[in-house]
Amino acid sequence: MVFLDDDRLFDAEPKARDIARALYAGIKDLPLVSPHGHTDPRWYAENEKFPDPARLLIVPDHYVFRMLFSQGTRLEDLGVPTTDGSAVEADGRKIWRLFAKNYYLFRGTPTRLWLDHTFATLFGVTERLSEANADAIYDRIAGLLERDDFRPRALFERFNLEVISTTDAALDDLRWHRMIRDSGWQGRVVPAYRPDSVVDPDFPGFAENLDKLADITGEDSGHWSGYLAAHRKRRAYFKEFGATSSDHGHPTAETANLSPKEAGTLFDRVRTGHADARERGQFRAQMLTEMAKMSVDDGLVLQIHPGAWRNHSPSMLQRFGRDKGFDIPTRTDYVAGLKPLLDAVGTDPNLSIILFTLDESVYARELAPLAGVYPALRLGPPWWFHDSPEGMRRFREMATETAGFYNTVGFNDDTRAFPSIPARHDVARRVDCAFLARLVTEHRLDEDEAHEVAHDLAYNLVKKAYKL
Amino acid sequence: MVFLDDDRLFDAEPKARDIARALYAGIKDLPLVSPHGHTDPRWYAENEKFPDPARLLIVPDHYVFRMLFSQGTRLEDLGVPTTDGSAVEADGRKIWRLFAKNYYLFRGTPTRLWLDHTFATLFGVTERLSEANADAIYDRIAGLLERDDFRPRALFERFNLEVISTTDAALDDLRWHRMIRDSGWQGRVVPAYRPDSVVDPDFPGFAENLDKLADITGEDSGHWSGYLAAHRKRRAYFKEFGATSSDHGHPTAETANLSPKEAGTLFDRVRTGHADARERGQFRAQMLTEMAKMSVDDGLVLQIHPGAWRNHSPSMLQRFGRDKGFDIPTRTDYVAGLKPLLDAVGTDPNLSIILFTLDESVYARELAPLAGVYPALRLGPPWWFHDSPEGMRRFREMATETAGFYNTVGFNDDTRAFPSIPARHDVARRVDCAFLARLVTEHRLDEDEAHEVAHDLAYNLVKKAYKL
């Protein structure tokens, strides 16, 4: 038994496995392109050492602590900070031991695959984590994290990252991106425009955020036209730092296409806090279409990430804040939801809108048929809970026959867990090769074509779709 | 590498493949029964030569041009006619070259399987279409299309078609069917009764269509009872030409079962254009139940094809008209929707209602449980976007355990692409054999039974369900 088998994620059937191996051999060393994710630009800017193993791999990773919490472990015991600052476990080694003791809970999950890959390839671990070897592995990782060649920029280069995009608030001054640019370091780190705080009336501090938007841009955000102009300026500012995309995480995929007059009236109600829930939703819907129209002009790729019920548990939100594993997928309608936006700009072949979903039932029913005809649409890879071997396989099986491979955009690692980036790309590449190998063994695709598609899925499509 | 491998669509695992081969060998030469589709009866009536390769295989096939359009090719450049008659590409060879250059877009799609099969078995092509060989393949096909043994009737016979059903508007005079009948040709081509234009209040020209219905039948379509009588007459007329089924393509699966008085009042509102959207939907719902009741009397099999959002893009509808690839599936409810109809006639074992869906999430949840208990219900094969290897596999995996094989009705090619009919049946037969082979290798079915089921799925069930 090898800790990290060379054939992982490939079918056991020998012919299929041989083909998958050959396909994978042709793409495994391609540079990583990471067009969407949540790593912290400060890491690359300051290039400080990462903290201890627990604070690097457990405390910030909601995939990890949500599973432990679901089985009765307190988040406090995992060092997850509280909103009121009340004490939580501070000893990284204790957190690590608790994690190691419960590592069996991750059997069959992608987290297990990512962590094993990270342990083996980045930290040279040679056996499965357990209660027995927890301390030894902790010490090994902690020791390596002290070395300069484990600082963020060194890892960026070791990971063969060609480019990575962070996700940045519309009001962000991009100081870390500026610092990276000014440093002369050659690593390519670009921002993405994420305007929730000034687009979503339910975002905390929305009204003040509009004021800040005005301050930053010099545009009068008190009126609809000034507000739109402010967005345009911010987008241009992000583009100066290399941004090629915007990103939008709405509760639904609803869009709207009001007349400028109607939109202006709606904006006034929203801005002054008089809008009801329906109107606030309509405003978010309208803003997706506005962003798409701006994309037609400035070329930013529009990413739509709809359908998460954020912070489902109010008590957990109150005690631990956002992004603590309590975001739950919901049923999402795209066919009616996107229609106003598509009516406006959907047939523009120069526009690039990338759709994501947390609702797999739409792959074959809605997303593939839509992307299989509207030139502006592309399908993002399986997202979040579905960024997993079975999730990826289902995506290919359900989307390919109607949308083909070329209306998809390769892989997003979408992660804030920097050390896991190679592991995540590796899973995607392997699963795609396994899928292609099956098509070849079933004579649905020729082997020479499969090599070309594998290369496109791993590298070319993402660069083209994201203009990177 | 063989262009069209004998083992295509079979599992790579040797035991499963051997069994699949054996099953397929037993059914591959069975006649094709095509109980539902959209070929043009005029072809069989006039028996004219087909036009050039592009006009035969590309220009009329929305599976083909929607994919090209989704990747930025203009429909005008593919020769798709415009509604205002403005010029489009007229050179078949140019269209063909554009298609060949983009043939890679179809990798992993059923269109690719169908076309390769058609190229290889009908036109003797021996290598994959590419930009390089586009002209040679065009010339080869164009040459064959000039021959008499490539005219519609010759192909019908070559395809081993036992019977084919067209789909015909309720107001159609069936002149082509009459011409076929009068010609003495032995090919069996039957119509199906598709009454959208006189059943759907949202159909263009609905009021005038009712007048035409009155003219044709001599019934007073201005009153509910006369309107129903007119339908009965038209159904009888279609039966004279061999029709065994009606077909109904509604936006939803909603049915209603109003009292005759309520229905009459609703009809008056609909007929006079006073009905609102809810009432128009209710009228369509009521008409499904009326059609089912007529089926109890006259024996026509009732097909329900619900859930397509037709002509999703208004601008494309305006420029290119209907059926241009902009029909998008929607979530469809059958359990509540069909209840009024089922309450009325669902337990009648002499009635045959065949359900289709564009929403795969209902296979296991709704359709199999309904068809697995109501004697009147049968499940149609995977439809449209799901008429594909993965789609068929999912259908068998999700429907069989609750509905069994014998509440399904074999295969529908459902196509207007005449040359692809053998390819489509071949895919269905192969996928079913592969599925059955898996059941055999997993000892869930004995091999002798699998042979019987394969025969039933390929031939017996469709004949029985459609009374052909």
Add this chain to the structure above:
Amino acid sequence: MVFLDDDRLFDAEPKARDIARALYAGIKDLPLVSPHGHTDPRWYAENEKFPDPARLLIVPDHYVFRMLFSQGTRLEDLGVPTTDGSAVEADGRKIWRLFAKNYYLFRGTPTRLWLDHTFATLFGVTERLSEANADAIYDRIAGLLERDDFRPRALFERFNLEVISTTDAALDDLRWHRMIRDSGWQGRVVPAYRPDSVVDPDFPGFAENLDKLADITGEDSGHWSGYLAAHRKRRAYFKEFGATSSDHGHPTAETANLSPKEAGTLFDRVRTGHADARERGQFRAQMLTEMAKMSVDDGLVLQIHPGAWRNHSPSMLQRFGRDKGFDIPTRTDYVAGLKPLLDAVGTDPNLSIILFTLDESVYARELAPLAGVYPALRLGPPWWFHDSPEGMRRFREMATETAGFYNTVGFNDDTRAFPSIPARHDVARRVDCAFLARLVTEHRLDEDEAHEVAHDLAYNLVKKAYKL
């Protein structure tokens, strides 16, 4: 061809099959734990002989007669009793012959697997049932059913049942459970608290049932607090007989968490028959949360079985009564539906709520994400229409990557078909071993871990989750 192959339900691929065999060898003889089902406690209490083969295996089994009915066989001819007592077929042999003649309809269904297993292992049948051998097999089974070692208690022991739970109405006096306990027999048979008749305002005789509840408990069920106290007393009574769980079969997964005052007012409206449909639904919703709160106190495990549209056909309900195969799954929302309950008690690690579904689209989208974070939640196994090889495989593929194995609870046979219990557990154990074997061959799980997980899924998890 062996009638019951040792490798059934395992992948054909040799490596995967070898691993599956090894995993299965390690668990196949583990005792059966049956934490939820519908066998009749009277059987174990009186220990009378079972009736003839048809009355044992066909007449009471809606899986069996619904399939035959769907293909045109009258329920009367299968001996299914009518509500008005009008005559039905009384000759078990005739029923058996009709069944045998139609046995082919069950090809590809779990019923076929269960029956073949029962025939082979319990009754020593050595060939597939057919019209030809129907009488011989009938005679064989009938002969065995006369023997003392085929009485309920003997079978219970032969089946290696460690414990079985029945499902019992809240007003049940548990006389059979008392008789079992008093008999000195060592078989462990426990009740489960199923309070539909006093919780669901739409249940026939709801008001009278509340009166009976008051009579039995001595609590004033005319007021909210007395009504709740009565529930607590009944739950305590059930616990005396070994109950560890309650069970709730609601049309939806809606919950509510009203203030005591609001709940009291709602109860008064419901009790006096003044509540409208919305209020009656809200009352059921509120009662789920009340039951969860009681579970926090008394430790009963809460099972929620939502989403069946019961008695879909009114004419069949009228003629044959409830549970006749006309219960149809519906789309079910858990994310919004369960929120009030989860807000109240969802993060309590001492509470155990087991969720079931008839809507597979929620496995990956809703149930796994919810159970993967809320400590109170666990996922029940595939239920009813999905209690099948393909259904189980889909469950593992869709739930494991987010919820892991350890937020699931092993297998429920959920059956009233006592002789099929070993067959059902055997299918679940085999499918789980096949799934684990795939993970091992794809190097997603080590083989030593797979053995441990197989043991947990077959035995440990169900005991822990149900506190058995």
